[in-house]
Amino acid sequence: LFLTLKTPKNLPPGPPRLPIIGNIHQLKGGVPHRVLRTLARKYGPIMYLQLGQIRTVVISSPRLAQEILKTNDVVFADRPTTIASQILFYKAQDIAWAPYGSYWRQMRKICTLELLSAKRVRSYSFIRDEEIRNMRTRLESSTGKAVVLRDVVVQMVNDVICRATVGDVCKDRSTLIDVLFDIMRAVIAFNMASYYPSLGFVNVVSGKKAKWLKRQKQLDVILEDILEEHRRNRSNGGNDQEDLVDVLLRIKENCDLDQPITNDNVKGIILDMLIGGTSTSSMTLEWAMAELMKNPKIMKKVQAEVRRIASGNTIAETDIQNMHYLKMVIKETFRLHGPPLLVPRVSREDCVVDGYNIPVKTRIIINSWACGTDPDSWENADSFIPERFENSSITYLGSDYELLPFGGGRRICPGIAFGVGIIENALANLLFHFDWELSNGLKPEELDMTEATVLSNLPKHPLEVVPITVSC
Numbered sequence: 458l459f460l461t462l463k464t465p466k467n468l469p470p471g472p473p474r475l476p477i478i479g480n481i482h483q484l485k486g487g488v489p490h491r492v493l494r495t496l497a498r499k500y501g502p503i504m505y506l507q508l509g510q511i512r513t514v515v516i517s518s519p520r521l522a523q524e525i526l527k528t529n530d531v532v533f534a535d536r537p538t539t540i541a542s543q544i545l546f547y548k549a550q551d552i553a554w555a556p557y558g559s560y561w562r563q564m565r566k567i568c569t570l571e572l573l574s575a576k577r578v579r580s581y582s583f584i585r586d587e588e589i590r591n592m593r594t595r596l597e598s599s600t601g602k603a604v605v606l607r608d609v610v611v612q613m614v615n616d617v618i619c620r621a622t623v624g625d626v627c628k629d630r631s632t633l634i635d636v637l638f639d640i641m642r643a644v645i646a647f648n649m650a651s652y653y654p655s656l657g658f659v660n661v662v663s664g665k666k667a668k669w670l671k672r673q674k675q676l677d678v679i680l681e682d683i684l685e686e687h688r689r690n691r692s693n694g695g696n697d698q699e700d701l702v703d704v705l706l707r708i709k710e711n712c713d714l715d716q717p718i719t720n721d722n723v724k725g726i727i728l729d730m731l732i733g734g735t736s737t738s739s740m741t742l743e744w745a746m747a748e749l750m751k752n753p754k755i756m757k758k759v760q761a762e763v764r765r766i767a768s769g770n771t772i773a774e775t776d777i778q779n780m781h782y783l784k785m786v787i788k789e790t791f792r793l794h795g796p797p798l799l800v801p802r803v804s805r806e807d808c809v810v811d812g813y814n815i816p817v818k819t820r821i822i823i824n825s826w827a828c829g830t831d832p833d834s835w836e837n838a839d840s841f842i843p844e845r846f847e848n849s850s851i852t853y854l855g856s857d858y859e860l861l862p863f864g865g866g867r868r869i870c871p872g873i874a875f876g877v878g879i880i881e882n883a884l885a886n887l888l889f890h891f892d893w894e895l896s897n898g899l900k901p902e903e904l905d906m907t908e909a910t911v912l913s914n915l916p917k918h919p920l921e922v923v924p925i926t927v928s929c
């Protein structure tokens with residue numbers, strides 16, 4: 458498929474348009490955030506691309522990210538309607554893809570209070586500890602042998618999130634993980650039809666629609682099963698500890714809400730939690746370990762800190778609060794390997810950004826990786842240097858626009874405390890209980906850090922390492 462993009466005629470006045478940026482095929486071939494950063498360095502931090510039928514503005518600097526996420530937050534608080542979000546996310550009846558409005562506000566509030574508040578996240582510490590201990594046991598049984606780290610951490614993260622969200626590790630875990638990653642791919646990946654929404658037949662011809670419908674069916678069976686089990690449990694008196702599904706079912710049955718909750722809403726929200734949490738947190742862990750394997754001095758320094766602070770054979774969450782270098786390693790991992798393009802926004806009305814008129818219904822892509830590697834904000838921007846955060850007040854909480862792994866504004870990720878809680882605890886345990894070698898005698902400098910083209914925040918080649926159990 459080879460399609461040349463031409464300057465669209467009769468567009469309202471807007472930011473400088475790229476006359477011909479090549480073709481969609483070319484964008485598909487490279488890792489999109491890298492292609493877009495190269496284009497931004499040539500054409501500027503605000504670019505107007507006509508991608509098929511979709512008017513798209515790409516933002517590539519911290520200053521302009523602030524204009525979108527802070528100055529004009531409400532204007533850019535909407536999400537696009539995509540074929541993937543319609544099929545896979547129950548017609549966008551979740552939170553992440555829901556249009557901005559009263560339904561989104563209500564459901565986000567329920568999830569924030571009932572699952573993702575700091576207090577709630579603290580209450581899951583026993584789940585985190587148990588599942589991280591299980592991960593450790595699995596690794597101990599492989600001591601001296603090569604393991605694919607991704608498999609181990611995805612299972613641990615998925616088990617933590619499943620237990621907090623649906624109350625138990627999922628019976629059908631491997632199918633669920635497969636489907637979740639497939640959905641993530643469908644949402645992120647290049648898809649010609651999403652640039653030509655009025656040409657629905659493109660999806661039919663390419664076979665994508667049939668594939669997604671099949672995936673959706675598989676997923677729906679798992680989610681229905683989870684709901685049914687909770688309904689049964691509730692009619693038998695329920696459990697002492699409510700999980701998110703119990704909470705949503707209770708609210709659905711008893712509360713007089715502005716927007717009544719349907720079964721599809723509940724399923725869409727479970728899906729958000731599973732997808733939002735599993736892939737992002739496990740990818741961050743894999744990249745952090747890859748950077749540490751690539752940089753043995755940093756590995757040594759962070760291991761020394763963790764082993765000095767942790768006492769006894771376990772790591773308490775209070776110990777982690779004192780592991781400042783570990784936190785810097787995680788921040789640096791977010792800077793270089795966080796979600797490179799934020800979930801797209803859509804403008805709800807005409808708006809002026811940086812002196813340019815952006816018409817209503819324009820899709821906005823924020824290249825957070827370009828912000829995180831902006832040479833005006835960061836020295837040696839492409840190198841992994843955790844020490845850069847030593848005397849810095851920069852956080853990833855959405856108010857420092859040069860570091861946006863969780864986005865910003867009212868659509869900022871509501872799962873920051875939950876995600877970071879898992880990452881910090883798991884990484885501290887991996888570093889405390891094990892020494893690590895690369896498999897097949899690979900040298901650190903030979904480790905390939907290329908990103909996968911489709912899920913570009915995953916390493917292209919899954920990290921293979923050899924854990925060596927350390928007696929503490």
Ligand code: HEM
Pocket residue numbers: 552553554565618729730731733734735737738741795796799800861862863864865866867868869870871872873875876877
């Ligand atoms: C390392 C971990 C994580 C990263 C890097 C991450 C990143 C992000 C990003 C970049 C966004 C889009 C924000 C924007 O549009 O400005 C987002 C949204 C979201 N995330 Fe996360 N996330 C993580 C963990 C989690 C967890 C653990 C959950 C829930 C259990 C979660 C649930 C969500 C939801 C529901 C949204 C949609 C928010 C909305 O549209 O209102 N995330 N996340």
